Amino acid sequence: MFSFVVEARSGRSRAGRLVTPHGAVATPAFMPVGTAGAVKAAPWRDVGEAGAQLLLANTYHLMLRPGDELVAELGGLHGFTGWPGAWLTDSGGYQVMSLAALRTVDEEGVAFRSHLDGALHVLTPERSMQVQMNLGADLVMAFDECPPLPAPRDVVRAAAERTTRWAWRSRQAHRRADQWLFGIVQGGVDPELRERSAREIVALDFPGHAVGGLAVGEAKPDTMRVVAQMDGLLPEDKPRYLMGVGTPEDLLAAVGHGVDLFDCVLPTRNARNGQLFTSHGRLSIRNARHRRDPRPPDPACPCSTCARTSRAYLRHLHLAGEMTAAHLMTVHNLFFYLDTLRRLRQSILLGRFEEFRGETLRGLSAAAEPADS
């Protein structure tokens, strides 16, 4: 039902194949974020045409609305949403810390009030597993504690140690054979805490590992230093997921440290704000320079938006507040992310990852426009 194989390597980068009950995922893979069970502004057909094979949904949001039991009753995330590919759910730990009101954390778990209606809820490792079993994703995450950075070393250490205990409890509570449960490594940007956390989590023998606690406020060089450190500590034969990262440049760097899976709101959120990722850098559609520009966002891009849509028209729709602007730009940004990883994977198969990364980074830094208006 599940398998993961590394098919090729180029340097430290890996091209793999992760088989789930809802299809195979070619790795390195980017997961579009479908917080509430939908990728914002992108219907399934477009998400599929962009090449997505695995999506992320947020346990915190779905447990509050529409409720995980309702989702279970309607066939889990797959049946409820109709997305034909694979789903991954996060543990709820990160979002309960960043979104919920009046949260209190103790060894048992996190008590919090919903940001929607103020109702009191509790998330524990056992409850997170129950919710994620109800949601029914293919890949699920152990419940972790993710402190925002910077934080005192004591805080980071305590969170990492608790994350290990919660990982053990998560493993004990998880009982669906049609889900793969990943352990999450914490430890902030402290090498010693990271190493200890990685060793403890790996010892629990999860089928895959996530690197959490990054992209939460630390300096970017620290992020990649930790990712590189993880490369030496996580087993080679299991998938590695870098949570919440990041820009196209970040993905290129992290793949170079053996990361297989990514998720990030950047392509979808930025699209709604009018920012497009292109092979020649970022482009803000609000910029007055696009007012009469008949070219598509990225002339080199074969996506359906670039095949049919001028910058002038996109700019007009965006300024007029038309939802279609968000849709068209989301379709492009998702295609750009997924296509970049497809081509990157091909470069690994050809043993040319470093060349591909160099060429792609040069394109990305050739700013599509001097500055945003």
Added chain:
Amino acid sequence: MFSFVVEARSGRSRAGRLVTPHGAVATPAFMPVGTAGAVKAAPWRDVGEAGAQLLLANTYHLMLRPGDELVAELGGLHGFTGWPGAWLTDSGGYQVMSLAALRTVDEEGVAFRSHLDGALHVLTPERSMQVQMNLGADLVMAFDECPPLPAPRDVVRAAAERTTRWAWRSRQAHRRADQWLFGIVQGGVDPELRERSAREIVALDFPGHAVGGLAVGEAKPDTMRVVAQMDGLLPEDKPRYLMGVGTPEDLLAAVGHGVDLFDCVLPTRNARNGQLFTSHGRLSIRNARHRRDPRPPDPACPCSTCARTSRAYLRHLHLAGEMTAAHLMTVHNLFFYLDTLRRLRQSILLGRFEEFRGETLRGLSAAAEPADS
């Protein structure tokens, strides 16, 4: 380049074919509204798959943003928007009266301040023609004065008389052979004023006629009485367009009085508000009864939304504020309107319009739910 033929009749209903430089339109036809050059929440592929052949854009909105000269520079509405079918623009008269601030009307035209930025603009018959020639739609409308109802008879008469003079000026000012200019009949719900307006507008020998000044506050029986009166006054061999009408029931009634073209914001606006049109009446997706309902909005509907989407999921997306909810419901409502007219046209070809109307009305009145929550 243009032609209109009535291919079949059933009672007073007509099945026709309106050929434009951007494709043929099977009539009776419903035009989805694309105010700013886009159908809200529905990308072109979906609009095309719903079966739309002709869309309406609003002159008032486009002249203010992005500006008709910019649209002209980028290839007119066709080139600018990428919609491959036909476009119709209204005259701007109705919207300048209902949306603009501080408008003053005199024989020359209407001076007004933009609802966007307060800038001063003037619309006259000549300026409306210039803007519509710049926008480059296939079908364009004479500049008219449309008073909201109820209004004193003096006001309605003066507006109808001025509409005739403005129609003449519009005809004089219009100079694109690749556009068909329609005259607009006014006269409120007063039979004598309506008859006089119709005779004057018909005398100007436009290639098509629109019935304006309805759906602006009058009682519904008055609307259909005027539509029936128009049927006896407008030439049989030219297309007839009932502006701004209406519900599915209205369309069925008006086709029975020989109307060929319709536009209305109802299917798209109601979709964004969570109201679905179905073969068994209207359905409000917010209604708590849909919370765990695995059925599609309309089990009899072959649209892409009904093929894949449960009421429970749609309700969740709508309550969560996901744009995809507006998209999925817009796709369904457009399909419902366009498909109803396709089947209606078929019934005319088979000489069975009255039977079709009766069956369809019985379905529409079999409320899909007792009451909205």
